[in-house]
Amino acid sequence: MDKRITIYDLAKTLGVSAGTVSRSLNDHPSISQKTKDRVISKANELGYKTNKFAVNLSKQKSNTIGVIVPKLNSIFMSTVLAGIEKIANEAGYNLIISQSLESMEKEKINAKTLYDSGVDALLVSLAYDTSNFDHFANYIKNKIPLIFIDRVTNLPNCSTIIIDNKLAGFVATEHLIAQGCKNLLYISGNLKQNVYSERLKGFQEAVAKHNLIFNNANLLESDLSPGSVKQAITHIKDTGIPFDGLFVANDSFAAHCLKELKKENYKIPQDIKIVGFNNDPISDLVTPTLSTINYPGYEMGILAGQSVISQLNGSIDFQAANSITLRHELIIRESSLK
Amino acid sequence: MDKRITIYDLAKTLGVSAGTVSRSLNDHPSISQKTKDRVISKANELGYKTNKFAVNLSKQKSNTIGVIVPKLNSIFMSTVLAGIEKIANEAGYNLIISQSLESMEKEKINAKTLYDSGVDALLVSLAYDTSNFDHFANYIKNKIPLIFIDRVTNLPNCSTIIIDNKLAGFVATEHLIAQGCKNLLYISGNLKQNVYSERLKGFQEAVAKHNLIFNNANLLESDLSPGSVKQAITHIKDTGIPFDGLFVANDSFAAHCLKELKKENYKIPQDIKIVGFNNDPISDLVTPTLSTINYPGYEMGILAGQSVISQLNGSIDFQAANSITLRHELIIRESSLK
Numbered sequence: 001m002d003k004r005i006t007i008y009d010l011a012k013t014l015g016v017s018a019g020t021v022s023r024s025l026n027d028h029p030s031i032s033q034k035t036k037d038r039v040i041s042k043a044n045e046l047g048y049k050t051n052k053f054a055v056n057l058s059k060q061k062s063n064t065i066g067v068i069v070p071k072l073n074s075i076f077m078s079t080v081l082a083g084i085e086k087i088a089n090e091a092g093y094n095l096i097i098s099q100s101l102e103s104m105e106k107e108k109i110n111a112k113t114l115y116d117s118g119v120d121a122l123l124v125s126l127a128y129d130t131s132n133f134d135h136f137a138n139y140i141k142n143k144i145p146l147i148f149i150d151r152v153t154n155l156p157n158c159s160t161i162i163i164d165n166k167l168a169g170f171v172a173t174e175h176l177i178a179q180g181c182k183n184l185l186y187i188s189g190n191l192k193q194n195v196y197s198e199r200l201k202g203f204q205e206a207v208a209k210h211n212l213i214f215n216n217a218n219l220l221e222s223d224l225s226p227g228s229v230k231q232a233i234t235h236i237k238d239t240g241i242p243f244d245g246l247f248v249a250n251d252s253f254a255a256h257c258l259k260e261l262k263k264e265n266y267k268i269p270q271d272i273k274i275v276g277f278n279n280d281p282i283s284d285l286v287t288p289t290l291s292t293i294n295y296p297g298y299e300m301g302i303l304a305g306q307s308v309i310s311q312l313n314g315s316i317d318f319q320a321a322n323s324i325t326l327r328h329e330l331i332i333r334e335s336s337l338k
Numbered sequence: 339m340d341k342r343i344t345i346y347d348l349a350k351t352l353g354v355s356a357g358t359v360s361r362s363l364n365d366h367p368s369i370s371q372k373t374k375d376r377v378i379s380k381a382n383e384l385g386y387k388t389n390k391f392a393v394n395l396s397k398q399k400s401n402t403i404g405v406i407v408p409k410l411n412s413i414f415m416s417t418v419l420a421g422i423e424k425i426a427n428e429a430g431y432n433l434i435i436s437q438s439l440e441s442m443e444k445e446k447i448n449a450k451t452l453y454d455s456g457v458d459a460l461l462v463s464l465a466y467d468t469s470n471f472d473h474f475a476n477y478i479k480n481k482i483p484l485i486f487i488d489r490v491t492n493l494p495n496c497s498t499i500i501i502d503n504k505l506a507g508f509v510a511t512e513h514l515i516a517q518g519c520k521n522l523l524y525i526s527g528n529l530k531q532n533v534y535s536e537r538l539k540g541f542q543e544a545v546a547k548h549n550l551i552f553n554n555a556n557l558l559e560s561d562l563s564p565g566s567v568k569q570a571i572t573h574i575k576d577t578g579i580p581f582d583g584l585f586v587a588n589d590s591f592a593a594h595c596l597k598e599l600k601k602e603n604y605k606i607p608q609d610i611k612i613v614g615f616n617n618d619p620i621s622d623l624v625t626p627t628l629s630t631i632n633y634p635g636y637e638m639g640i641l642a643g644q645s646v647i648s649q650l651n652g653s654i655d656f657q658a659a660n661s662i663t664l665r666h667e668l669i670i671r672e673s674s675l676k
Contacts, residue, residue, distance in 0.1 A: 005480075047476040063455075064434070072423060073636070078416035085410060085437050089448075094455055096402070097435045099423055110427075117401075117432055138385040142343075255623045262625075285593045287600075287625035298411070 005048040014042055065308060066114035066122045067097045068107055070151070075252075075280050076297045077125065080149060083301020084123060091309045093120070102128040108135040121145040121308045126153065128190050145311040149304050151193055159311075160323045161304050165195050168293045168328045169202025172247050172275045175291070175330055177210050179273055179338050181245025184212065187220045187232055187257070189249045196249055199277070203247055217241055224249060229256040233264065236272075244272055245336075251276035251283040251292055258286060258335065273336040288334030296326050343386040352380055403646060404452035404460045405435045406445055408489070413590075413618050414635045415463065418487060421639020422461060429647045431458070440466040446473040459483040459646045464491065466528050483649040487642050489531055497649075498661045499642050503533050506631045506666045507540025510585050510613045513629070513668055515548045517611055517676050519583025522550065525558045525570055525595070527587045534587055537615070541585055555579055562587060567594040571602065574610075582610055583674075589614035589621040589630055596624055596673065611674040626672030634664050 007025075011018040016035070024031050024039035042048075065088055069077045081097065088095050096119060100107035107127045114122060115138050122139055126148065133153055139146045140156060152160040169186075176184060186203040189196040200219065207214045217239045222228045232253075236243050248254035254276030258268055266272050268288055276283055279294040303324055345363075349356040354373070361369050362377035380386075403426055407415045419435065426433050434457060438445035445465045452460060453476050460477055464486065471491055477484045478494060490498040507524075514522060524541040527534040538557065545552045555577045560566045570591075574581050586592035592614030596606055604610050606626055614621055614630040621628040641662055 047479050071420065073413070073417040073420040075411070075413060075416075078413075079411040081435075082409065082411040082437065085435070086439075089436060094434045094436065094451065096432045097419075097423070098427060098432065099420060101424075113432065141385050252619065259623055259625075281590065282620050282623060285597055285620060285624050 005043075005046045007048075010039065010043055010046065010048055013046070014039060062118040062120055063092060064094045064096050064117070064119050066117070066119035067095055068100055068110045068114070068122070068124045069097070070100050070102045070125060070127050072097070072099050076150075076278055076295065079297035080125070080301040080304070083298045083303075084305045085301075087302055087305025087309060091305075093309070093312075100127040100130075104130040104132070111135040111139075115139065115144075119144070120312055121147070123147050123149060123304055123308060125149045126151040126193070128193065131192065145308055147304055147308055149300060151195055153194075159307055161300055161307065161326070162194075162323065163295060163300075163326050163328045165198035166202040166205075168277070169199030169247070170206045171202070171328075171330050172199075172277070172293055173203045173206035174210070175332065176245035176247060176273055176275060176336060177206060177212070179245070179269075179336055181273055182212060183218075183241050183243050184245045184247065185218055185220060185236065185241075185243045187222055187224075187246060187248045187253065189222065189224050191221055199247075199249060222253070224253045226252075226256055229253070229260050232257055233260045236261070237264070246272060246274045248274060248276050251278045251280040251290060254290055254292075254335075255282050255286045258288075258290065269335050269337050275330075275336050279331055283331075284333070288337075291333045291336040292331050294329040294331055296328070299326055343381075343384045345386075348377065348381055348384065348386055351384070352377060400456040400458055401430060402432045402434050402455070402457050404455070404457035405433055406438055406448045406452070406460070406462045407435070408438055408440045408463060408465050410435070410437050414488075414616055414633065417635035418463070418639040418642070421636045421641075422643040423639075425640055425643025425647060429643075431647070431650075438465040438468075442468040442470070449473040449477075453477065453482075457482070458650055459485070461485050461487060461642055461646060463487045464489040464531070466531065469530065483646055485642055485646055487638060489533055491532075497645055499638055499645065499664070500532075500661065501633060501638075501664050501666045503536035504540040504543075506615070507537030507585070508544045509540070509666075509668050510537075510615070510631055511541045511544035512548070513670065514583035514585060514611055514613060514674060515544060515550065517583070517607075517674055519611055520550060521556075521579050521581050522583045522585065523556055523558060523574065523579075523581045525560055525562075525584060525586045525591065527560065527562050529559055537585075537587060560591070562591045564590075564594055567591070567598050570595055571598045574599070575602070584610060584612045586612060586614050589616045589618040589628060592628055592630075592673075593620050593624045596626075596628065607673050607675050613668075613674050617669055621669075622671070626675075629671045629674040630669050632667040632669050634666070637664055 007018050007021045010021045021039050024036045071077060085095050098110040100110060104127050107130055121144060133155055136146055147159045149161045152162055186200060188200055191197045204214055220232060220235050248257060254274055258274055261268060276290045276292040279292045283290040283292045345356050345359045348359045359377050362374045409415060423433050436448040438448060442465050445468055459482060471493060474484055485497040487499045490500055524538060526538055529535045542552055558570060558573050586595060592612055596612055614628045617630045617632040621630045
């Protein structure tokens, strides 16, 4: 790669000192407007770029915010990121985005890389199997703002941005019960993750409140990948329980279940009613359309962005950083009608 | 924010010179292993971080790759990004990701910001309305690798990574004709974009080859947003042409059309056959399932990542950078059966 234009190149071309170039570019009062204009015009012409790294070095600021998400290619996560990027960009920050690919080991490496890169703050949605949080210790020790989104843990002085997953699980389940379901199945993701375990608590509370049975067979833990749909259908058919209501932890898996159940000649919603989660675009396009919980991903991203920018600007006290809970909403469509 | 640990802090704590600390951290042969171990251990303990910005300053390298995409929250784009991130991460590069929100003006600002940030390379998928490319001039002048993905333009020494959209459009259209369709409609995105205009050329070629009619009414340009589905349905119903085959420029819009046409009592595929584009997960979950063109987003991202890393490592001659065309594939499902 060619050497980039430096202040010295500019000085030589213009026949002035490097100090004059530097002061001109920094709008120093000791330099005449005419000289400033000449320097800036030449700098633009030659494609000089301000060396932000050098500037930031002295300021101990990189104007970058690190983000670690489990997977970039998830509708929910890319929607959250779109919101974060919008706010960060408006505030003059760049996002450095990495994916843990649902692995704690990769999350650790990403956290270290971003720390070494000098990010001013870090936003994280945890990997599927993250069970230890030592890789965030340097951020906390050095008071670098650290915000967890959706898949969270509670660490000292770290904010979390979540929805009330327990309440959402309760609302979805109580809706199925109100529609007449008596034998409910919750198809969950990895129960180590707060989002899935909280929804289970809500499911159990609703079932208990209405004096329905909950035992092991009313819960199926799954990786929610398309390859696991067959296992879910087998559970529904072979457990001996006449399931008439499914609460499924995401819309994509719910849509796959819906499709397979139709193939097995179940009528939806007559035989089995279904409620999904996330309000993915898919939920409104399948037949029958899928009842779901609206999960405000874009708003989460906007709030996460605003929260981190406020902390960086010092307009929120870092120590006061805490939990923000967004509103969710039950959307009733055809898959859970009476 | 607190001051971060410096080499001088480490030196003071350890009772050695700053030079010794620096040489130890850089594994200099003049320092004993015992001293190196002591320094590294203390550096880890206190959370010292290598100042990559300072290191990179001297090397003129930031180890970051800039990316500008139209929208982060698009299934296709987030899939491409997942592939790019994987390769960049493995090669020790961070991605700085920004979105143009489909606006050339924002794309210009992003290109400048990333340039000023000192990215080592730039990957771009163009915004909807980008018609001028001066904002990339500084990259080209300074020989910073610049690669266009999917929505591309031809600039000197810049690589492009695409599929053969014209051929894909031809194949999709000829399939509809082979299934018996005589009156075809291509529902396109903005025809300024190469991906949509090339598909139109393929559509027109197939129609011409089979002696079918193509006039203005056989093309509908749309922004492909859910809000524009009604316009498409009106076009199908009110143009006076008995359309029996739709080629739709993306699966999401095709799925919305499918849903609305069913509401209007069209039978799919008996009355109208449909082929979409992208092979989004949605295409296999709607009823009837949607025939489509598989668009290899993840492979595109992997190849874009490999191409940029090769250029940065000097293993591809920068001047030889050129166009990579990936294979697409027609996937026949229920929506276009006879």
